[in-house]
Structure formats: structure tokens, C-alpha cells
Amino acid sequence: MDTAVDQIVHAATSADGTSPLDEATLIALHDGLGDLELTDTALRFIHDGELSLVVHPAHRGHGAATALLSAAPEGPLSAWSHGNHPAAARLAERFGWVRERDLWVMRRPASVSLPDVVADGVEIRAYRDSDAGEVVRVNAAAFAHHPEQGSMDRANLARRMAEPWFDPAGLLVADDGSRLLGFHWTKRHDAALGEVYVVGVDPAAQGRGLGRALTLAGLQHLGGLGLSEVILYVESDNDTAIRLYSGLGFTHHDTDTHVQYRRA
Structure with a gap:
């Protein structure tokens, strides 16, 4: 640059x-x-x-x-x-220009204790190179209506993985033995700050508590790195996700908001 x-x-x-x-x-x-x-x-x-x-x-x-x-x-x-x-x-x-979207930043101290991960019949494990196609598939299904995340393809996945912060151990996948049902991509910014980067669950596997299980598994991974704080980004109108994250100790303040404007 x-x-x-x-x-x-x-x-x-x-x-x-x-x-x-x-x-x-x-x-x-x-x-x-x-x-x-x-x-x-x-x-x-x-x-x-x-x-x-x-x-x-x-x-x-x-x-x-x-x-x-x-x-x-x-x-x-x-x-x-x-x-x-x-x-x-x-x-x-x-x-x-009109105000079109509000994106919240939510935060939680990494030191706050977490409940156990429960994912019956599913193994939550670290990413393997052979998972790339399945991660792209699950991502496309989970974020079909998301204007940014939903467009990720194999090339974009590889480009993100080429970033210095990428750690395969921090990309957790939910594997039922035949396919991936979801993933949680965590991100370490520095010695103090981590991020719930992307949590995606295949719509066909919704209702099994995998979003919560994957989020918890990722938070436990980040907590083990000795970080002070974990953040995440969530659409302000995504009530389901906000309830999940609030229940795990994340909070939001009005000043922690990104705003998207659009010109017709």
C-alpha cells in the first residue's frame, strides 16, 4: 500500500x-x-x-x-x-446520502468464565486444508443475503488466509463425519484483542444449537491465548444473534457503531 x-x-x-x-x-x-x-x-x-x-x-x-x-x-x-x-x-x-445500515461492535472481557460446549453428534475441530470447499459452501448458504460475507469464494478464502493474522487453529469447524455443518473463524488482532470474525451455520442444520456451540468453542480458543478482550460485529437488526451474544457476556454502547450510507 x-x-x-x-x-x-x-x-x-x-x-x-x-x-x-x-x-x-x-x-x-x-x-x-x-x-x-x-x-x-x-x-x-x-x-x-x-x-x-x-x-x-x-x-x-x-x-x-x-x-x-x-x-x-x-x-x-x-x-x-x-x-x-x-x-x-x-x-x-x-x-x-441516506443512512442504510448500522453495524454494532459488541465486546466482552476474555477473562469472564464460559459454559461448556455442547454439540451432540458433532465434532468441533480445527480447520484442515481439505475443508476449504465445505467452508465456502456453508458460508454461501449461511450468508446468502449478506452483501459482503456471502460473496466469499475459494479465491477470497485463500486471500484472507494469506493475511499475517491467519491461524488454522483459530478456524473451528463443526463436522458430523460426512460434511461440515458450520464454522467459527476467530481472529487475533494483537496480544490483547481477539475477534469473533465469522460464525456461519448451514441453514439445513439450524435449530441444533450449533451457533452457540461454535461461538463458545471459539471464545474458549481465544481465551486460551491470554487476550484481554474479544469483540464481534453484528447487524443492529439481527435480534437472534444479539440475544445469543448478549447471553455470552457481550455488550454494546451507542458509540461502538459503524454506519453505512448510500447514494441512490
């Missing part, structure tokens, strides 16, 4: 407490995909219908974001405000 881009992103992350770019965007930037417009003080990046706009904290309030957004190509676009930044909300209102 360009050094100037990295400097702007790093400065914004330090100032706002959260990265202005999500993982998929960072990967696309690193791989040289999409359309990047870069100035000395800001950047605009468009990839796969999603716009990212980042202004260096030292240069905010001087019209850099307005200029870049005004010059953006016409047509449907979406954009995330990571951390629900007030300036992003004002910019969206000024340009007529």
Missing part, C-alpha cells in the same frame, strides 16, 4: 480510535484494485460500489472531504462511517 495512504489511514486511526477502512478495503488497496484518488491531505477510494473517504486529522474542516466527494463518479455508491463519525453524518446529509 502507498506510503502516503498508510500515513493518512494511520493518523485517522490514532485520532478516531478505529480504522477508517475495513479489512476488505485494505486488501483491495494492497492488491492495487479499485480507483484511488490521493491528495496530500486526504484520499478517496472506490471499489466494488463502495466509497471510502479519509481526511488526515490535521487537515479536517477545510473542505477536503467535500471536494473529493463532489468529484466522485456518478451512480449508486455506499460508504461506511466507522465509529459513526459526526462529520460523516453531516457530509452525508449535505449530499443527500
Whole structure:
């Protein structure tokens, strides 16, 4: 990734407490995909219908974001405000973008005790290379209506696994002996922070408690790494998942929200 881009992103992350770019965007930037417009003080990046706009904290309030957004190509676009930044909300209102999705960040201390994992007739084990096709299949079925996660194919799976943080021991699968019924992909960010990265259960296996069992197994794995905190991302209207995570000690605060805006 360009050094100037990295400097702007790093400065914004330090100032706002959260990265202005999500993982998929960072990967696309690193791989040289999409359309990047870069100035000395800001950047605009468009990839796969999603716009990212980042202004260096030292240069905010001087019209850099307005200029870049005004010059953006016409047509449907979406954009995330990571951390629900007030300036992003004002910019969206000024340009007529509508608030479309809220993505919650939920957190729990890693030290809080967990109940036992119960998964009758299913082995929960670490990922093997031979599981790749089944993970993609289960993911596609579980996230058929999810605009980002549901599009993962074998190439995207391999690309994610090429990231420095990937650990096969942290990708847990539920195996009934003939096929995979679900998986829990955990992520270790650093020495203190872990993440419930993706939990997916084949719709054909719903109702067996596998989502809870896989979540618990992943939390136990993360807890064994000596982390301080575990986070996860969940759609604000996914009541079933929020009940599950709340019951496992995860909490959410209003400031821990990412907002997606859309231009018609």
C-alpha cells in the first residue's frame, strides 16, 4: 500500500480510535484494485460500489472531504462511517446520502468464565486444508443475503488466509463425519484483542444449537491465548444473534457503531 495512504489511514486511526477502512478495503488497496484518488491531505477510494473517504486529522474542516466527494463518479455508491463519525453524518446529509445500515461492535472481557460446549453428534475441530470447499459452501448458504460475507469464494478464502493474522487453529469447524455443518473463524488482532470474525451455520442444520456451540468453542480458543478482550460485529437488526451474544457476556454502547450510507 502507498506510503502516503498508510500515513493518512494511520493518523485517522490514532485520532478516531478505529480504522477508517475495513479489512476488505485494505486488501483491495494492497492488491492495487479499485480507483484511488490521493491528495496530500486526504484520499478517496472506490471499489466494488463502495466509497471510502479519509481526511488526515490535521487537515479536517477545510473542505477536503467535500471536494473529493463532489468529484466522485456518478451512480449508486455506499460508504461506511466507522465509529459513526459526526462529520460523516453531516457530509452525508449535505449530499443527500441516506443512512442504510448500522453495524454494532459488541465486546466482552476474555477473562469472564464460559459454559461448556455442547454439540451432540458433532465434532468441533480445527480447520484442515481439505475443508476449504465445505467452508465456502456453508458460508454461501449461511450468508446468502449478506452483501459482503456471502460473496466469499475459494479465491477470497485463500486471500484472507494469506493475511499475517491467519491461524488454522483459530478456524473451528463443526463436522458430523460426512460434511461440515458450520464454522467459527476467530481472529487475533494483537496480544490483547481477539475477534469473533465469522460464525456461519448451514441453514439445513439450524435449530441444533450449533451457533452457540461454535461461538463458545471459539471464545474458549481465544481465551486460551491470554487476550484481554474479544469483540464481534453484528447487524443492529439481527435480534437472534444479539440475544445469543448478549447471553455470552457481550455488550454494546451507542458509540461502538459503524454506519453505512448510500447514494441512490
